[in-house]
Amino acid sequence: MGVRIFVGTAGNYYDEEQAVLFCSTTDAVFGPFFESREEAEMFLEWCEDAYKGDARTQDAEGTLRGNVVEYREAREKGWKTKSERDYDDMVREKREDAAADARYAKEMYAKAQAYLAATQDEEQALVDAVD
Numbered sequence: 344m345g346v347r348i349f350v351g352t353a354g355n356y357y358d359e360e361q362a363v364l365f366c367s368t369t370d371a372v373f374g375p376f377f378e379s380r381e382e383a384e385m386f387l388e389w390c391e392d393a394y395k396g397d398a399r400t401q402d403a404e405g406t407l408r409g410n411v412v413e414y415r416e417a418r419e420k421g422w423k424t425k426s427e428r429d430y431d432d433m434v435r436e437k438r439e440d441a442a443a444d445a446r447y448a449k450e451m452y453a454k455a456q457a458y459l460a461a462t463q464d465e466e467q468a469l470v471d472a473v474d
Contacts, residue, residue, distance in 0.1 A: 348383045373402040389414045
């Protein structure tokens with residue numbers, strides 16, 4: 344049992360998605376509304392990253408709403424979820440690999456050009472020797 348996310352619509356003109364946290368042990372809903380399931384999931388992940396503890400404990404201690412504000416500020420400052428950080432790492436590795444491939448291709452091209460120039464010089468020398 345643990346913290347789960349309940350998703351529904353706001354019931355307003357736009358029927359915007361909203362999410363709340365609930366305890367699957369006590370079936371109690373707690374905390375503020377989140378704009379989406381994803382925001383609620385990211386908040387729970389941020390709690391783990393920031394060592395804030397279980398959201399139910401935060402609610403009982405009265406720190407949950409303050410931590411939601413702190414999470415939203417961290418998000419604005421660029422905090423990323425693990426999957427976002429993993430994606431950034433993958434992109435960085437791909438760019439490094441592409442740069443290494445480009446350097447290798449450039450090196451091979453230079454060697455091919457040098458070989459071609461040397462071959463042309465040898466051919467010209469043979470032609471000159473025959474004449």
